[in-house]
Amino acid sequence: MSGLVNALLIVAVAAIVILRQFRARAINTDRRWWLIPVILAVLALREPGILDVNHHAESAVLLAVELFIGVATGVGWAWTTRIWTEPDGVVWTKSTKASIAVWIVGITLRIGVYAVGAVLGLHQDSSALMCALAATLLVRGGILVWRAQSLDTASRPAPAYGDGMRSVRRERA
Incomplete structure (x- = not known):
């Protein structure tokens, strides 16, 4: 594929x-949540x-940094999700305002990696970014x-970092 x-x-x-995660959604733990990240x-x-x-x-180091940022973004996103x-x-999930902050930090760090690569004169292909996105989605999905x-049916909401534990209206797609 072209760049x-x-x-x-x-x-x-x-x-x-991202847009789907900011609506309350039921989680189906039996679904193949890993399929899209693997395809990417x-x-x-x-x-x-x-x-x-x-x-x-040099490009291998930048790729490793990009993958590390992707994994860290996935972990942060999963743990900031209510x-x-x-x-x-039925288990429900919804990203929080803290999840937005995780994405902003992740995107900012990726821009920084791209800038370092440009300063070093490296050719940077979009496949490194796609691989990091796959890592983000895979890690987030696995943690969620x-x-x-790990929740039992009688448990109360599991808190997410930055979550004020406000009531969330369910939306059905």
């Missing part, structure tokens, strides 16, 4: 995922331009499923 198609795919997936990672890793051919070591069980046993499975 433009990759960039559009990244923006589309990120927008859809496969698409990213099959591209030959993930590393700069003239600067293998998760609760309704009386009928784990948190959802």
